[in-house]
Amino acid sequence: MELKPDFAFTPLPAIERPLRFSSVHTPDNQLGLLAGLKGTWSGAGFNVIWRPNSTPGQDRFLELNLTEETLRFEEIPGPIPNRGLLQSDINMFGLWYLQTISDANVKENGTPAGLHLEPGIWATVPQTDHPQEVPTVVRMASIPHGTTVLAQGVAFQSPEGPSIQDINITPFEIGNPAKLITTFPEPNLATPSQFRTGPDGLVGIDQAIVNNPNLVLKRALEGKTIKNTVVLDVSSDTSTPVFGGGLANTAFLQGSPNEGPNAQAALVKATFWIETVAGAIADGPDLHQLQYTQQVLLNFNGLSWPHITVATLRGSAQFTVRQGDTLSAIAQQFYGDGSEPFWRTIYNANIAVIGPDPNVLASGQQLSIPT
Numbered sequence: 001m002e003l004k005p006d007f008a009f010t011p012l013p014a015i016e017r018p019l020r021f022s023s024v025h026t027p028d029n030q031l032g033l034l035a036g037l038k039g040t041w042s043g044a045g046f047n048v049i050w051r052p053n054s055t056p057g058q059d060r061f062l063e064l065n066l067t068e069e070t071l072r073f074e075e076i077p078g079p080i081p082n083r084g085l086l087q088s089d090i091n092m093f094g095l096w097y098l099q100t101i102s103d104a105n106v107k108e109n110g111t112p113a114g115l116h117l118e119p120g121i122w123a124t125v126p127q128t129d130h131p132q133e134v135p136t137v138v139r140m141a142s143i144p145h146g147t148t149v150l151a152q153g154v155a156f157q158s159p160e161g162p163s164i165q166d167i168n169i170t171p172f173e174i175g176n177p178a179k180l181i182t183t184f185p186e187p188n189l190a191t192p193s194q195f196r197t198g199p200d201g202l203v204g205i206d207q208a209i210v211n212n213p214n215l216v217l218k219r220a221l222e223g224k225t226i227k228n229t230v231v232l233d234v235s236s237d238t239s240t241p242v243f244g245g246g247l248a249n250t251a252f253l254q255g256s257p258n259e260g261p262n263a264q265a266a267l268v269k270a271t272f273w274i275e276t277v278a279g280a281i282a283d284g285p286d287l288h289q290l291q292y293t294q295q296v297l298l299n300f301n302g303l304s305w306p307h308i309t310v311a312t313l314r315g316s317a318q319f320t321v322r323q324g325d326t327l328s329a330i331a332q333q334f335y336g337d338g339s340e341p342f343w344r345t346i347y348n349a350n351i352a353v354i355g356p357d358p359n360v361l362a363s364g365q366q367l368s369i370p371t
Contacts, residue, residue, distance in 0.1 A: 009078030015081060037073045039072075039316070045069055045311025046216045047115065058195055059301045066105055067103065069101045074096055090125070100117055104204075105203050137154065157229060171305045171306065173304070220312035232273075236268040247266070249265055267304075270294040275290070289313065315370070330346060
C-alpha cells in the first residue's frame with residue numbers, strides 16, 4: 001500500500017488561522033507526539049479472544065495466540081481539512097498505517113498463520129470550541145472481520161517508563177462490569193478443554209499471562225532503562241476519555257434484532273507507549289520501542305467477552321548494502337556517529353546476515369537498522 005509520490009492534501013480554500021495543537025506541535029513537526037510512530041515496527045505479543053461457538057450446549061471457545069507482528073506508519077502529506085459550521089474550519093495531520101499479526105506457533109504451509117490485518121489512520125486534532133475539547137488524537141481503523149473503529153483520546157509524554165495496569169479476561173454481564181462470570185473452566189490451563197486452543201498452539205503460553213495479558217508487556221521491559229515515554233490513550237467510548245468515537249459492525253456481527261448478536265464489537269480501548277530505550281551498548285544510540293495493550297469487548301449471549309491484544313515492537317529501518325559501504329558509514333548516516341558503539345549496534349542486530357567479520361559487507365545484503 002503506497003501513496004502516489006505527488007499526492008498531498010491541499011485544503012481549498014486554505015485554512016490560514018492559527019490552530020491550538022499540543023505544545024510539541026511545530027511547523028517542523030506537524031504530527032506532534034504522533035511523530036514518534038513513523039517507521040516500521042516489528043516484534044512479538046499475545047492475543048486472547050473469547051470466540052462465539054455454535055455447538056449446542058457450549059457458547060464459547062477461548063483462543064490463545066503468541067503472535068508475530070509488523071506495524072508500519074507513513075506520514076500523510078499535507079494538512080487534512082475539516083470544515084466546520086459551529087466554528088471555523090480546522091486542519092488535522094496524520095499517518096496511515098498497516099498492521100499484520102500472525103500466530104507464532106501455528107503454521108500454514110510453513111509460514112505463521114495470519115490472524116489480523118488492519119489498515120488505518122492516526123491523526124492529531126487541534127483544540128476545538130464546538131465541542132469544547134483539548135488537543136486530541138484519533139485512530140481510525142478498518143477490521144476485516146466486520147468492524148470499523150473510531151477511537152479518540154489524549155496524548156502526553158513522561159520522563160519515566162510506562163504505567164502498565166493489570167488486566168483480566170473475565171467476561172461479565174452486558175452493561176454490568178461488576179457482575180463477573182468466574183465459573184468458566186477454559187482459562188485454567190490445567191483443566192483439559194476441547195473449547196480452548198490445542199496444545200500445539202499453547203507452546204510458550206503460561207497461566208500467568210492468561211490471567212493477566214499485560215504481564216507480557218511488563219516482562220518485555222525487564223532489564224531495560226526507559227528514558228522517555230509518549231502515551232497515546234484512545235477509546236471508542238463516545239464520552240471517555242473525550243467526546244467522540246464509536247464502532248460500526250456488519251449485519252452478521254450485529255445478528256438478528258430479535259435474537260441478539262453473533263459477536264458484536266461494543267467497545268475498543270487501547271493504550272500505546274512509544275518508549276525511548278537506553279541502548280544495550282554503553283555510549284551507543286538510544287533505541288525506540290512501541291508497546292500497546294488493547295481491549296475489545298465482544299457482546300454475545302448476554303455477556304461482554306474481553307478480546308485482549310498486547311505487543312512489544314522495536315523500531316527499525318531497512319538498508320540495502322552497496323559496493324564500498326561500511327558499518328561506520330551506515331552508522332554515521334542513521335545515527336550521526338560512526339564510532340564503534342554505534343556501528344556495533346547495527347552489527348549486533350545483523351550478525352546472521354553479515355557473518356563473523358564486521359568489516360566485510362557484501363553488496364545487496366539487506367540490513368535491519370535499529371532506530
